[in-house]
Amino acid sequence: MRKFFEDGNAERRLDSWIWAVRLFKTRSAAAAACRGGHVRVNGSPAKPGQRVGPDDEIRLRVEGVEKIVVVVRAITKRVGAAVVPECMVDRSPPPPPKEVLASVPRRDRGAGRPTKRDRREIDRLRGLEQ
Known part of the structure; x- marks a missing residue:
């Protein structure tokens, strides 16, 4: 062998x-x-x-x-x-389906750091805001 x-x-x-x-x-x-x-x-x-x-x-x-x-x-x-x-x-x-990965919001490359307003919008989309 x-x-x-x-x-x-x-x-x-x-x-x-x-x-x-x-x-x-x-x-x-x-x-x-x-x-x-x-x-x-x-x-x-x-x-x-x-x-x-x-x-x-x-x-x-x-x-x-x-x-x-x-x-x-x-x-x-x-x-x-x-x-x-x-x-x-x-x-x-098995890896998660591409639909799940695509639903996560992404920032454009080079768009810089999110502002406080951007972060609140992202949290609202994710359902984290109370």
């Missing part, structure tokens, strides 16, 4: 594993997410050096999206996108 699958049941570093299965572009970004509290293993906050193995559940925030994955095989070398499903099971909820 391929080199990155040797001893796939052993435990590996968390930051190395989430980088290897392409959840982050760099290992340093994966470690920063762990240090920032954006990664949880089996429900508890995780450090970059924490060991993960098969059947561990990892919850992380990537670019504002919640991802839930279960480790199938612990690897350290980065693998191709076609091999990733052999190493993890993605249990993430």
Whole structure:
């Protein structure tokens, strides 16, 4: 079998594993997410050096999206996108529909900081005003 699958049941570093299965572009970004509290293993906050193995559940925030994955095989070398499903099971909820995202009011880029009047109008649209 391929080199990155040797001893796939052993435990590996968390930051190395989430980088290897392409959840982050760099290992340093994966470690920063762990240090920032954006990664949880089996429900508890995780450090970059924490060991993960098969059947561990990892919850992380990537670019504002919640991802839930279960480790199938612990690897350290980065693998191709076609091999990733052999190493993890993605249990993430489906993304919200585009209609919901489009209904959030957005300011034009470069329009500057909202005035007090603008903020009150935004709050009124959101239904936050009492």
